[in-house]
Amino acid sequence: DSGVTQTPKHLITATGQRVTLRCSPRSGDLSVYWYQQSLDQGLQFLIQYYNGEERAKGNILERFSAQQFPDLHSELNLSSLELGDSALYFCASSEGLAGGGTDTQYFGPGTRLTVL
Amino acid sequence: DAKTTQPPSMDCAEGRAANLPCNHSTISGNEYVYWYRQIHSQGPQYIIHGLKNNETNEMASLIITEDRKSSTLILPHATLRDTAVYYCIVRVRDNYGQNFVFGPGTRLSVLP
Numbered sequence: 001d002s003g004v005t006q007t008p009k010h011l012i013t014a015t016g017q018r019v020t021l022r023c024s025p026r027s028g029d030l031s032v033y034w035y036q037q038s039l040d041q042g043l044q045f046l047i048q049y050y051n052g053e054e055r056a057k058g059n060i061l062e063r064f065s066a067q068q069f070p071d072l073h074s075e076l077n078l079s080s081l082e083l084g085d086s087a088l089y090f091c092a093s094s095e096g097l098a099g100g101g102t103d104t105q106y107f108g109p110g111t112r113l114t115v116l
Numbered sequence: 117d118a119k120t121t122q123p124p125s126m127d128c129a130e131g132r133a134a135n136l137p138c139n140h141s142t143i144s145g146n147e148y149v150y151w152y153r154q155i156h157s158q159g160p161q162y163i164i165h166g167l168k169n170n171e172t173n174e175m176a177s178l179i180i181t182e183d184r185k186s187s188t189l190i191l192p193h194a195t196l197r198d199t200a201v202y203y204c205i206v207r208v209r210d211n212y213g214q215n216f217v218f219g220p221g222t223r224l225s226v227l228p
Contacts, residue, residue, distance in 0.1 A: 002159065002161070004159070030212075031212060031213035033213070033215055035215075035218075037157075042218055042219075042220060043154075043160070043203075043216075043218035044218075045215040045216065045217065048213065048214075048215055050212040050213060055212055055213070056214070056215055058215060088157060090159050090160070092159075092160075094213045096211065096212050096213050097209060097210070097211045097212075097213075103209050103210065103213045103214070104150075104162055104165065105162065105213070105216065106162060107159030107160045107161070107162075108159050109158060109159050110157070110158070110159050112157070
């Protein structure tokens with residue numbers, strides 16, 4: 001158990017819909033990262049937040065957005081869903097060196113999204 | 117971030133050492149080598165990381181060549197539960213954290 005929790009575990013929805021994935025980082029971790037893993041693309045970085053502020057963006061579609069709240073949990077919002085958005089979505093967290101911690105990332109168990 | 121090259125797959129007999137190679141010939145001086153593994157569709161699991169010295173923890177050992185252009189992850193006594201995809205990643209360390217760039221990794225099959 002990495003200490004990172006993600007809900008829900010599974011999500012089945014239809015094209016055109018909107019969903020929200022939730023991530024709670026490990027206690028004390030300030031950085032949260034979102035990754036997408038689809039069969040044909042492997043693990044791809046989407047976006048990172050550090051202490052509530054967006055730090056880096058990867059291959060995140062404009063239909064996707066995220067935020068990190070004051071209690072440090074994060075949500076990934078996916079809208080106008082397409083069949084190709086079906087994937088595993090992982091959240092990871094790390095302390096961050098700035099706070100005197102390590103930058104090792106610990107991953108959650110993921111949310112499996114199926115778009116029908 | 118420097119790119120890494122790993123063999124797509126490897127087999128290892130249960131109880132034997134599994135040696136997983138990684139080539140990172142364009143690594144720069146401030147880039148660390150990280151190893152993660154992913155068992156089936158679970159979240160990637162941190163194994164070990166290092167800069168230039170060899171490292172060992174309860175899971176594995178990391179051997180980095182003197183020129184830092186390659187490294188080897190060693191699982192000393194592989195078990196069936198070590199069957200997974202192993203990712204070698206190199207990246208700089210950042211005060212606020214930095215994302216990983218995952219390649220296809222090595223699929224290790226531990227055989228009974």
